[in-house]
Amino acid sequence: MSEMISVLKLDGTVDEEKIKAIPEDLIHKMYRLMVFTRQWNAKALSLQRQGRMGTLASVRGQEASNIGMGLALEPTDWFCPSFRETGAQIARGTSPKDLYLYFAGDSRGLRPPEGSRDLPICITVGSHLAHAAGIAWGAKIRGEKIAVLSSSGDGSTSQGDFHESLNFAGVFKLPVVFAIQNNHWAISVPFEKQTATKTISEKACAYGFDGVRVDGNDVFAVYLTIKDRLNIARSEFKPALVELVTYRMDDHTTADDASRYRTEEMLAPWREKDPIDRLRKYLTAKFGWDEKKETAFLEEISAEVEQTVRDFEAEPHPKPTDIFEHLYHDMPWHLKEQREEVARHQGEAAR
Amino acid sequence: MARMSMVEAINSALDVMMAKDDRVVVMGEDVGVDGGVFRATVNLIDKYGDQRVIDTPLAESCIVGTAVGMAIYGMRPVAEIQFEGFMFKAYDHIYSHASRIRRRSYGYFGVPLVVRAPYGAGVRALEHHSDAPEALFCHIPGLKVVIPSTPSDAKGLLISAIEDPDTVIYLEPKRLYRLFKEEVPEEDYRVPIGQARLVREGRDLTIVAYGGMVQISEKAAQHVADEGVDVEVIDLRTVWPFDLEAIIKSVTKTGRLVIVHEAPRSFGVGAEISALVAERCLVSLLAPIKRVTGYDVLPPLAKLEDYNYPDPDRVVRAIHETMEF
Ligand SMILES: Cc1ncc(C[n+]2csc(CCOP(=O)(O)OP(=O)(O)O)c2C)c(N)n1
């Protein structure tokens, strides 16, 4: 079993030598994005309880994995997320407002920003690992020096798509990194019932490339490892499997009730490992971050989140005929007819 | 008798069959400890243990693939796919194997398998959680497809499906899971596969519907009753092979047919019904057949869901157009 890479200790201390590649402003950016993600997420959950948001997978506890991944990518790299990567998506430039729109049931929120190289959220577990391999393959064939990062959960490693995609990546030496956020649960199924291996990283040996295991609540370790692996993929065409060891701190989604299958005792040790607390301790020791700064900072972030909510809720309701758009590049006759039918019945405003 | 919602009736069917026949096993994602994300399998693990109520790894293809193997071996597996939108990972085992083994062993083996999945729209769910893929299964030679519309049908049909010697795709309209309760027998009973239910008798026009569309069609029928239009409503219950006799009998009487389903229109179940009616009793028709269906689009997310999901207004409009032809 491979050892777990860890840089930032629970008490906030680090071996400075190991993080000398991370400039100070990037550390502040990590903190800002992690806190923003947590607040964005908390707000989404509260809007959901008020009926202003749909079903949502909480990312709380996984902010270090998310932000580490999001920031490790180069702008020209591609990113293929599943549904618990909202923080990584925000770090990559997806608008937090669009994510709210999407989770509130407005598909206009799915459109990536102009120039984006991120796929939309993938709901069907495991599928997008193949797409990541395919994008990497295309880039290799075309001679573009980029890498692709896919991210999915421990549950996804049981899918045929996981094995098939990693096998292709190994056989064709594709510039792709498969990150697995091992948050120890796939809804109610604990990690031990998902796989008979002790780790996920060890599965890489079946595909002929490296598997590494990282403390997923340590933003420095995640960032440095993913960045390193993306570099290797980009320059040497060596894929990698990166296991990010973390924990799902909330229910699976807002439709789930985790108290049916997990206890407070299971959660307690992970509260101690909170990724944001840990980074704050480092900031305090290293840069004199204090209560006063923290309070002002939290207020600033919370104002940003509130503004995001206002922007999202100010978005006009999509038009009914929107459901016919973007199914094809050019709309065929049958959809034109059906769109007319809806417009006729809903009135001109529907168009 | 006990008052049960549809999801409770499904749970009761599984319970009754597991008690009666120890070859019956329930398998799928989160079906054990959690009791299923919709609670359809709740408490079964406590009664029957984790050898027969199995929390599987997250792998639809292998859930159905191993269930096919178990069924060939002689078990009676009931495989749950958490949402209909994830059945496609298992489609190969359904399309290429479950439906073919009987023929491919020239009757020597069979696959007495039930694949259950929550089905359809109307609950403001995420992407891939509101699909209506029944036609994709009806089109597979060798399969049966069942979609109940009431708690008591749900139980009786599921028991029949488990006892059926062939593979049955059993789709559960999730909007109906808790929508209403009715009296359901606590013991085992059967609703035969292949037999439609006459929901409401009428002279002027036949509506054929199933699943969540039955109630919506009934509402439309009630609405036009006040205008003096007498509508007959047929609930297919078994979507394929459907009860053609019941449809032909009704259309021969009324001369008018409206088909209602939430699935996309083109190449849907309505198309097959229309073709058969045209082939068998075209001369009885007084007006063109009408289909009220979901459009040929992806199930819209919450904000636009209602514009695609057929409602009583759309059915009433189709009735008017047919009557006025
Ligand atoms: C193919 C497929 N099957 C089932 C589901 C339902 N589902 C959604 S998330 C989930 C568990 C995923 O677990 P994991 O991969 O560990 O990711 P996590 O939710 O823990 O982030 C399941 C079963 C799905 N979305 N896609």
Ligand SMILES: [Mg+2]
């Ligand atoms: Mg997980």
